[in-house]
Amino acid sequence: MAKLDESKVNHILSTLENLEFGSVVITVHNGEITQIDATEKKRFSLQKTTSPQHQTTKK
Secondary structure (H helix, E strand, O other): OOOOOHHHHHHHHHHHHOOOOEEEEEEEEOOEEEEEEEEEOOOOOOOOOOOHHHOOOOO
16 A cells, blocks of 8 residues: 555544544545545434324314
8 A cells, every 4th residue: 555645644534523423435546545435414303293183082
């Protein structure tokens, strides 16, 4: 593997520091980092609500 480029390493570290949920994919060709992809996921809690359509009434 070739010597790591400091700017690429810094970019990877910066991406990781700013990522709460997700993934970082580092693509390497011939021992060189050629691409860095970051996918961030946002998670929202599901709030249960009762809609009039789903309420049951006692008869």
